[in-house]
Amino acid sequence: MIQVKDLKKQYKEAVVLDVPSLEIPKSECFGLVGNNGAGKTTLFRIMLDLVRATTGNVTIDEEDVSKSEAWKSVTGAFLDEHMLLAYLTPDEYFETLRKIYGMSEADLQNHLAKFTDLFNEEIIGKKKYIRDLSKGNLKKVGIAAALMGSPQYVFLDEPFENLDPSSQIRLKKLVLQEKENSQVTFMISSHDLNHVTEICDRIVLLEKGKIINDLREKSAMMSELEAYFTG
């Protein structure tokens, strides 16, 4: 479970995040939505100890992410391309991660096989450096990397952005499969209301750093979000 307690992030006088309490149980597909600047990326960055909270804390399986390392072995994430090694090819990158995660070559092949459709013959064996990939293909590499090492919690920031429509559909299928087969807890921020309502069990709406709605009723999610965003 991921637990957020009394969390605040402040830059000078501006409070950009203020979440008194939030619990994300295991195996939930958790969607995070909100307008630009609402605090989605900041929340994910604090949850991954990439940014320190001003007050409060986040625990993953009861370990404070800012104080322990244990959560790292069960967590995968792709927030942006800075998390990749741009001077490697995707093959070299996956091979490097394979060694870090102690996976066998067969494990890696089995893992990458799940991405065959999403990769669409543009990622593996192409001898193209990550720095030269299109934004959509960069995202695919990052998502495949985030799911390596059998993580129980996977954070994806705007996973559908820059993907072509076929890839968006393939990614949705993949997320649902991983959820079904491995009970992965997905944390997904997105501006795409259709995709996020389709795959998530729950959607939290952030406005100016505060949770203003926590939607769990699948049938009502889309209409509630549309009403909010059309204002």
Ligand SMILES: Nc1ncnc2c1ncn2[C@@H]1O[C@H](COP(=O)(O)OP(=O)(O)OP(=O)(O)O)[C@@H](O)[C@H]1O
């Ligand atoms: N290093 C920083 N210094 C000052 N303010 C910051 C910093 N990082 C983020 N912010 C501010 O925090 C607020 C939340 O930003 P954040 O990137 O988390 O929003 P977001 O919901 O992810 O937005 P978007 O949908 O545009 O990606 C914004 O007002 C942003 O300007």
